[in-house]
Amino acid sequence: xTTDRRVIYVLLAVCIxxxxxKPLGLPVSIGQPTxxxxxxxxxxxxxxxxxxxxxxxxxxxxxxxxxAQAVFQHLMDKGVRVIIVTFAQQGALYTxxxxxxxxxxxxxxxxDFVALGFVPGAETGLxxxxxxxxxxxxxxxxxxxxxxxxxxxxxxxxADTKAYxxxxxxxxxxxxxxxxxxxxxxxxxxxxxxxxxxxxxxYIQSGQVKGLLTGLRGAAEYEMLMKKPGAAVAGMDAQxxxxxxxxxFILLGNIGFAITRRKQPKGxx
Amino acid sequence: MxxxxxxxxxxxxxxxxxILVSIRNAxxxxxxxxxxxxxxxxxxxxxxxxxxxxxxxxxxxxxxxVVDSSAVQTLAGLAIMQHVAHRAxxxxxxxxVSVKWPNVYPLVLEQLRQAYLAEGKIEDFQPMEQVYFVxxxxxxxxxxxxxxxxxEKVAGAVLTGFFQADSLLMAEGAAQAGxxxxxxxxxxxxxxxxxxxxxxxxxxxxxxxxxAYLSKDPVKLGSVQALDYxxxxxxxxxxxxxxxATGGLEKPLVKLLKM
Amino acid sequence: MRKELPLGIAGVVGFIxxxxxxxxxxxxxxxxxxxxxxxxxxxxxxxxxxxxxxxxRHTSILTQPQKKTDERIxxxxxxxxxxxxxxxxxxxxxxxxxxxxxxxxFFSPVGAATFSILVFFIASAAFRTFRARNRExxxxxxxxxxxMLGNAPVGEVLWKGFPGISAWLMKIPNVAGxxxxxxxxALGSIAIGVRTLLGLDRAYLGLDQ
Numbered sequence: 116x117t118t119d120r121r122v123i124y125v126l127l128a129v130c131i132x133x134x135x136x137k138p139l140g141l142p143v144s145i146g147q148p149t150x151x152x153x154x155x156x157x158x159x160x161x162x163x164x165x166x167x168x169x170x171x172x173x174x175x176x177x178x179x180x181x182x183a184q185a186v187f188q189h190l191m192d193k194g195v196r197v198i199i200v201t202f203a204q205q206g207a208l209y210t211x212x213x214x215x216x217x218x219x220x221x222x223x224x225x226x227d228f229v230a231l232g233f234v235p236g237a238e239t240g241l242x243x244x245x246x247x248x249x250x251x252x253x254x255x256x257x258x259x260x261x262x263x264x265x266x267x268x269x270x271x272x273x274a275d276t277k278a279y280x281x282x283x284x285x286x287x288x289x290x291x292x293x294x295x296x297x298x299x300x301x302x303x304x305x306x307x308x309x310x311x312x313x314x315x316x317x318y319i320q321s322g323q324v325k326g327l328l329t330g331l332r333g334a335a336e337y338e339m340l341m342k343k344p345g346a347a348v349a350g351m352d353a354q355x356x357x358x359x360x361x362x363x364f365i366l367l368g369n370i371g372f373a374i375t376r377r378k379q380p381k382g383x384x
Numbered sequence: 385m386x387x388x389x390x391x392x393x394x395x396x397x398x399x400x401x402x403i404l405v406s407i408r409n410a411x412x413x414x415x416x417x418x419x420x421x422x423x424x425x426x427x428x429x430x431x432x433x434x435x436x437x438x439x440x441x442x443x444x445x446x447x448x449x450v451v452d453s454s455a456v457q458t459l460a461g462l463a464i465m466q467h468v469a470h471r472a473x474x475x476x477x478x479x480x481v482s483v484k485w486p487n488v489y490p491l492v493l494e495q496l497r498q499a500y501l502a503e504g505k506i507e508d509f510q511p512m513e514q515v516y517f518v519x520x521x522x523x524x525x526x527x528x529x530x531x532x533x534x535x536e537k538v539a540g541a542v543l544t545g546f547f548q549a550d551s552l553l554m555a556e557g558a559a560q561a562g563x564x565x566x567x568x569x570x571x572x573x574x575x576x577x578x579x580x581x582x583x584x585x586x587x588x589x590x591x592x593x594x595x596a597y598l599s600k601d602p603v604k605l606g607s608v609q610a611l612d613y614x615x616x617x618x619x620x621x622x623x624x625x626x627x628x629a630t631g632g633l634e635k636p637l638v639k640l641l642k643m
Numbered sequence: 644m645r646k647e648l649p650l651g652i653a654g655v656v657g658f659i660x661x662x663x664x665x666x667x668x669x670x671x672x673x674x675x676x677x678x679x680x681x682x683x684x685x686x687x688x689x690x691x692x693x694x695x696x697x698x699x700r701h702t703s704i705l706t707q708p709q710k711k712t713d714e715r716i717x718x719x720x721x722x723x724x725x726x727x728x729x730x731x732x733x734x735x736x737x738x739x740x741x742x743x744x745x746x747x748x749f750f751s752p753v754g755a756a757t758f759s760i761l762v763f764f765i766a767s768a769a770f771r772t773f774r775a776r777n778r779e780x781x782x783x784x785x786x787x788x789x790x791m792l793g794n795a796p797v798g799e800v801l802w803k804g805f806p807g808i809s810a811w812l813m814k815i816p817n818v819a820g821x822x823x824x825x826x827x828x829a830l831g832s833i834a835i836g837v838r839t840l841l842g843l844d845r846a847y848l849g850l851d852q
Contacts, residue, residue: 124763131762141797141799146810173755207737207738234683237452239679246679256738286452286548313813313817317818351795357762361766361769364769365787373775449689489696520693523757570828572824581768592832603838608834615826
C-alpha cells in the first residue's frame with residue numbers, strides 16, 4: 116500500500132496551521148535542564164555581566180531565537196548587563212533585534228547591554244574573543260570604540276564575566292563553547308536547536324554545561340518559568356499537532372506493512 | 385601546569401607515540417585489517433547500478449569547509465568521493481559533485497582529475513558539467529542540489545562529510561529521485577536522519593577511517609590501528625571509573641586529578 | 644618547495660597552538676594568540692573570497708551562450724541580490740532600513756520556508772522508515788514515538804508518564820550511545836590531526852600521500 120506524499124504534506128500543513136490560529140492551551144511541563152538554566156540566571160545579581168552569543172541564521176531562528184529573547188528579557192528584568200556577540204554570519208541582525216528590545220524596555224545601549232557584531236573564524240574567533248574581548252572586537256555593531264564603552268570597563272576576557280550564554284544552531288556550538296571556555300572557569304549555559312539536544316546531554320551530566328534549552332520547547336518552558344507565556348508557548352500546540360499526526364502516519368504505515376507482509380507467500384517461489 | 389593539563393599532556397604524548405609506532409609498523413609490511421564496512425562495500429554496487437541504468441551518481445562531500453573544525457570530516461568525505469570517482473571512471477558512470485565552499489572546489493576538481501587520469505579516462509572528465517558550485521548560503525545550496533538530483537534523476541547518491549540541516553533534505557531528496565544512498569557523518573545529531581532516510585550509513589568514525597579502508601595506505605592504516613589501542617585505553621578508564629563511581633570511591637580520584 | 648612550505652607552516656603553527664594549551668610561557672602564549680588573531684583575519688578574507696568566487700562563477704554563466712536562458716536569469720538575479728546587499732550594507736549599515744527591509748522581507752522568509760520543508764521530509768521519511776521489520780526496528784519505533792510524545796505537550800495530556808520515560812531515554816541510553824560515538828569520532832579526529840601536524844596527510848592541499 117503506498118500513499119501519495121502530497122496527501123501527507125497537506126494533512127501536516129493543515130494540522131500545524133489550525134492550532135496557530137486557534138490555540139488549544141495544552142499545558143507545558145518544565146524539564147530539569149531548563150530549570151537548571153533558569154536557576155543559574157536567577158542567581159545573578161544586578162550589575163553582573165554576562166556574555167550572550169547568538170549563532171543563529173534565518174532558517175533556525177524560529178527554533179532558537181525565542182530562547183534568546185526569553186532569557187534576554189529575564190536578564191534585563193534582573194538588571195544584569197549583557198554583552199551580545201555572534202560567530203555566525205547571519206547572527207548580527209538578531210543581536211540588533213535584542214538591542215531594540217532592550218531599548219524598548221528603557222535600558223541604555225553601551226551601559227546595560229552592547230552588541231559587538233559578527234566575529235569571523237567560528238571556533239578560532241571564539242577562542243580569540245574569550246581571551247581578549249576588546250582586542251578581538253575593537254568597534255561594536257553601532258561603530259563605537261569598545262574601549263570607551265561603560266559596560267566593558269573592567270572586562271577583558273570571558274573569565275571576567277559571570278556566565279556565557281551560547282545559543283547555537285551548529286558551529287560554534289556546545290562542543291566549541293566547552294572546548295574554548297572551560298579553562299576560563301565561566302559557567303556555560305547553552306540553548307540549541309531541537310536536534311542538537313540529545314548530543315548536548317552528556318555535557319549536562321558531566322557538569323561542563325550548567326543548563327540547557329532545547330528548541331522551541333525550551334523557550335516555552337523558560338517563558339512558563341518566568342510566568343510570561345509568549346510566542347514559544349503558543350507554538351507548542353502546533354508542535355503537538357504535528358507530532359501527533361506523524362505518529363498516526365507511522366502507525367498507519369506499520370499497519371499497512373503488517374497487512375502486506377501477511378499477504379506475501381511464505382518461502383519458495 | 386595543573387594536574388588536569390599534565391594528564392592531558394601525557395595522553396597527547398601517548399597518542400603521538402602510538403600513531404608513529406603504528407605507522408612505522410604498517411610501513412614495514414605489518415598492515416592491520418579493518419572489518420568490513422557495509423557502506424563502503426556498497427560503493428561498487430551503487431556505481432554499478434547507475435551504470436546499468438544510464439543515470440548519474442551524485443557525490444556530496446558535505447557542507448563543511450577545509451579551513452575550520454569541519455575540515456576533518458570534509459577531507460574524509462573527499463577521500464570517499466575520490467574513490468567513487470575512480471569507480472565511476474572505470475565503469476563508465478557519469479559522476480556529479482555538488483560543492484558548497486569555494487575552498488573545497490579546487491580540491492574536488494583536482495581529486496576528480498587525478499581519478500579520471502589514473503583510470504585512463506581523462507577525456508570523460510567534464511569539470512564544468514560535472515562539478516556544481518552554486519553558492520555557500522546553506523538553504524540555496526540545499527535547494528540547488530535537490531534540483532540537480534531531481535532533474536538528473538540520479539541513481540546513486542554518496543553523502544559523506546560534515547552535514548547540518550541539509551542532511552535529511554539531501555538524503556530524502558535523493559531517495560525521492562530514486563537513488564540508492566550511502567551517507568556518513570560524525571555529527572551524531574545528523575546520523576539519525578541518515579539512518580531514517582538512507583540505505584547505507586557510516587557511523588561516526590567509520591567515516592574517518594574510510595580513507596584508510598579504501599586506499600589501503602600504510603600511513604592511514606597505521607593510524608587506524610593506533611586509534612584502536614586508544615579506544616581500548618578509553619574503555620579501560622571508563623570501566624575503572626564506573627566501578628569506582630558505583631562503589632562511591634570516585635571523589636578522591638576526582639580530587640586528586642582536580643577535575 | 645611547493646609542497647614543503649605549506650606543510651611546514653601547518654606543522655609549526657599547529658604545534659605552537661597545541662603547546663600553548665599545556666605550557667604557561669608568556670612568549671609562547673602571546674605568539675599563539677597572535678597566530679589565532681591572524682587566523683581570524685584570514686577567515687574574514689575567506690568570506691570575501693567566497694563572494695568573489697560567486698561573482699566570477701555566475702558572471703561566466705551569464706556570458707556563456709550555451710547556457711540555458713533560465714540559468715542565466717537566475718544567475719543575474721543572484722548577482723543583483725549580491726550587489727544590493729553589499730552596497731546597502733556598506734553604505735547604510737546592516738541594521739538600517741535599506742538592508743534590513745530586504746533581509747526581513749526577502750531573505751528571511753525564503754530561508755525559513757526552505758528550512759520548514761524539513762517537516763514534510765521528516766514526515767515522509769518517518770512514514771517510510773519506521774516499520775517494525777525486526778527487533779531493533781521495533782525498539783527504534785517505540786523509543787521514537789515515546790520521545791516524540793514526551794517532547795510535545797499533548798503527550799502529557801494523553802499520559803502523565805510520557806515526559807518521565809522520555810527524559811530517562813534521553814539521559815541514560817541516549818547519552819551512553821552518544822558518548823561512545825563522540826569518543827570514537829574525537830579519537831578519529833585526533834589521528835587525522837596528528838597526521839596533518841606531522842605532514843603525513845596532505846589531502847587539504849589537494850595532494851595525494
